[in-house]
Structures are given as C-alpha cells and as structure tokens.
Amino acid sequence: MAYDLHLVDLMRSALRQRHHFTEKRMFGTWCWLHEGHLVCGAGTGRYLFRVGKALEAQALARPGATRMEGKGRQMSGFIWVDADAALDEGLESWVELAMQCVGSLPPK
Numbered sequence: 001m002a003y004d005l006h007l008v009d010l011m012r013s014a015l016r017q018r019h020h021f022t023e024k025r026m027f028g029t030w031c032w033l034h035e036g037h038l039v040c041g042a043g044t045g046r047y048l049f050r051v052g053k054a055l056e057a058q059a060l061a062r063p064g065a066t067r068m069e070g071k072g073r074q075m076s077g078f079i080w081v082d083a084d085a086a087l088d089e090g091l092e093s094w095v096e097l098a099m100q101c102v103g104s105l106p107p108k
Contacts, residue, residue: 003030007042007083014091027070036108039098047086049094052077052101059097062089077101 008030015021015032022033029041029048041048048068051059053076059065064085068078086094 002028002044003042004044004083007045007047010087011040011042011047011091014095018095034099034102035105037102037105039102040095043080045083047081047083047091047094049079049081049098050077050101051079051098055097055101 003025011030011032018034020035021039022036024031024033026038027041027048029043031041031048032039038050040050049059056067056077056079059079060067062081062085064082066080068075068080081094
C-alpha cells in the first residue's frame with residue numbers, strides 16, 4: 001500500500017504544534033509516533049488512528065471510520081478513516097482522540 005503525499009502534508013500541518021513526534025513508514029502508510037507509540041498514519045485516501053479498545057466504539061461512531069484489518073482479521077484499537085470524512089471533522093479532533101489513548105502509555 002502507498003501513501004498520499006498531500007494527506008501526509010495535511011497531517012504534518014495538524015501536528016506542527018505538538019511535540020515529541022517522529023515519522024516512520026509502517027503498515028504501508030506514513031506514520032507518526034509519539035514517544036515511540038503509533039498515533040496516526042496517512043495512506044491512500046484514508047488516515048489511520050490508534051484509539052485503543054476503550055475509545056474504539058466512539059471512533060467507529062464517527063463518519064467514515066472502519067476497523068483496521070490485517071491478514072484477514074480485525075485489529076482492535078486501530079481505525080481507518082476516509083480522508084474526506086477526517087478532513088471534514090478536522091484532523092486535530094482525530095489526533096486528540098488518538099492521543100487520549102497513546103498519551104496514557106509510558107514512553108518506549
């Protein structure tokens with residue numbers, strides 16, 4: 001899977017005020033990690049967010065959200081969001097939801 005450079009740039013803009021983020025290619029997407037933990041990623045036509053099991057139902061209730069699948073099984077706590085839906089709601093709100101999960105994890 002490839003990633004869309006325009007979506008990458010939009011996510012970089014959404015994250016520019018936040019600190020302790022690194023970038024890395026993972027899952028065929030361009031991803032951002034906070035203190036070593038995956039927070040979000042930009043794919044082709046969609047974004048990936050790590051929301052954890054506790055916030056998964058809340059995330060799936062938002063427009064354009066679906067569970068991530070890997071090797072034929074659903075990966076709980078990871079959500080794909082259609083790029084248009086994520087942009088309509090605001091990337092910052094999705095990042096904030098993901099940070100509720102990731103921000104509680106100890107640094108790696």
